Amino acid sequence: MASGQRVSENLTAAADEALAVRTRKRVTRRLIPFLMFIYWLAYLDRANLGVAKLQMQNYLGFSDAVIGLGAGIFFLGYLLLDIPGSLIVERWSARKWIAGIMVAWGLVATLMGFVGMPLLGAARPVTQFYGLRLLLGTAEAGFFPGVIVYLSHWYRPEDRARAKAYFMITQPLAVAIGIPLSRWILENCGWAGLPGWRWVFLLEGILPVILGVVTLWYLTDRPYKARWLPPDEKQWLIGQLRSDEARKSATHRVSVMDALRNPQTFLMTASFSLIVTGNQALIFFLPSITDNMKSMPVAIRTLGAGLPYACSALGILINGIWAHRTNELRWHTAGPVLATGVTLVLTVLASGHPWLTMVLFCMAGFTCQAYLPAFFSLPTKLLGKSAAATAVGVICLGNLGGLAGPWIFGKLKTVTGTYDAGLWVLAGCMLAAGALATQIRVPRAADETQSQ
Numbered sequence: 001m002a003s004g005q006r007v008s009e010n011l012t013a014a015a016d017e018a019l020a021v022r023t024r025k026r027v028t029r030r031l032i033p034f035l036m037f038i039y040w041l042a043y044l045d046r047a048n049l050g051v052a053k054l055q056m057q058n059y060l061g062f063s064d065a066v067i068g069l070g071a072g073i074f075f076l077g078y079l080l081l082d083i084p085g086s087l088i089v090e091r092w093s094a095r096k097w098i099a100g101i102m103v104a105w106g107l108v109a110t111l112m113g114f115v116g117m118p119l120l121g122a123a124r125p126v127t128q129f130y131g132l133r134l135l136l137g138t139a140e141a142g143f144f145p146g147v148i149v150y151l152s153h154w155y156r157p158e159d160r161a162r163a164k165a166y167f168m169i170t171q172p173l174a175v176a177i178g179i180p181l182s183r184w185i186l187e188n189c190g191w192a193g194l195p196g197w198r199w200v201f202l203l204e205g206i207l208p209v210i211l212g213v214v215t216l217w218y219l220t221d222r223p224y225k226a227r228w229l230p231p232d233e234k235q236w237l238i239g240q241l242r243s244d245e246a247r248k249s250a251t252h253r254v255s256v257m258d259a260l261r262n263p264q265t266f267l268m269t270a271s272f273s274l275i276v277t278g279n280q281a282l283i284f285f286l287p288s289i290t291d292n293m294k295s296m297p298v299a300i301r302t303l304g305a306g307l308p309y310a311c312s313a314l315g316i317l318i319n320g321i322w323a324h325r326t327n328e329l330r331w332h333t334a335g336p337v338l339a340t341g342v343t344l345v346l347t348v349l350a351s352g353h354p355w356l357t358m359v360l361f362c363m364a365g366f367t368c369q370a371y372l373p374a375f376f377s378l379p380t381k382l383l384g385k386s387a388a389a390t391a392v393g394v395i396c397l398g399n400l401g402g403l404a405g406p407w408i409f410g411k412l413k414t415v416t417g418t419y420d421a422g423l424w425v426l427a428g429c430m431l432a433a434g435a436l437a438t439q440i441r442v443p444r445a446a447d448e449t450q451s452q
Contacts, residue, residue, distance in 0.1 A: 043174035077137025083393030085142020106208030113201035165320020248384030273398035281405035308365025320373030338434030
């Protein structure tokens, strides 16, 4: 009798596990490729200035200082919609919010192609440029935190790190694939008498507008509205997510004030700000650093500027899957960040050895963004509902480091004449960020999840 009962229990457990696997795969196939593509478009419209400026500066008379400030002003827009964006996704509609954001940022990105033309009025071209970059940052600000919250509506806490790993490899891929695409448009598109730099903005800006309309039809706000989920999978997923929210509600971690009272929110914000300060400076100046290695062939220098991004994609994927398997988020956040700081220190010490420096930059590329899936699984692991949405929005204010990092790095290069001082500062930022990340505390109850 007991043996028969054990067999029955084993069969039930196997059936439940099969249902869980089937549901996760269906949700991932439906959501992740589409979210990756629209994030690729977002990152492309943010980064294509680096290519467009190769012609844009000559046409408009912009200095490097103007371009650099315009690149940094983008991040000021994050002050406005980071927190509201994540709360809107939690309380209203992710589908409508993301679609609206895409149309807005696509229109602003397209208008960048008309800077200096009568269409934008009588304001000076530099004023138009700064204004549009600020608007672009404002329009795009709610997208990333909104998607992070949206994924928590579809994945259990123990599944989120892997799902976010798939989503976040888009960042380095956007640079590795998008920059050559922008360069091709720059050099080959001169239709209607317009220079190639205008077509970079026009062609890459109109795509999000089109995809924004598609988003309204394609995305589903929550599992109970998903007609594409079979009934058994829908009920299983809804049950799992409700159990997680019930546990967080019992510990009073679901309101906006719960997030603002939680020291972990501000600890993660400080850590993220330091990481972004280091990473954005490295991304912006890496091509200049590798181009300065004159003893190496031009082809190798060009490869050296892009290869770390391919390594970043690999690092994000491996660390995200590893965090999913171990269910350990703190050390899968702190470890890669600390490793990046150590690698940057070694890079400075290897000055004068270009081949070794190139290898070290690839190692830094592998680890510098690997923290992302584990780190952005922490807010929804620690908190629930509006608290998690608020925490994600507050943490993303750390993107303002993207304004400080490149400016500090460039200023040190101007003062000292070398990149070493800037690299020391970046290493210090990453080591400090990693040290802060080791202090993140996940309550034991938040680590205990049951597979059903």
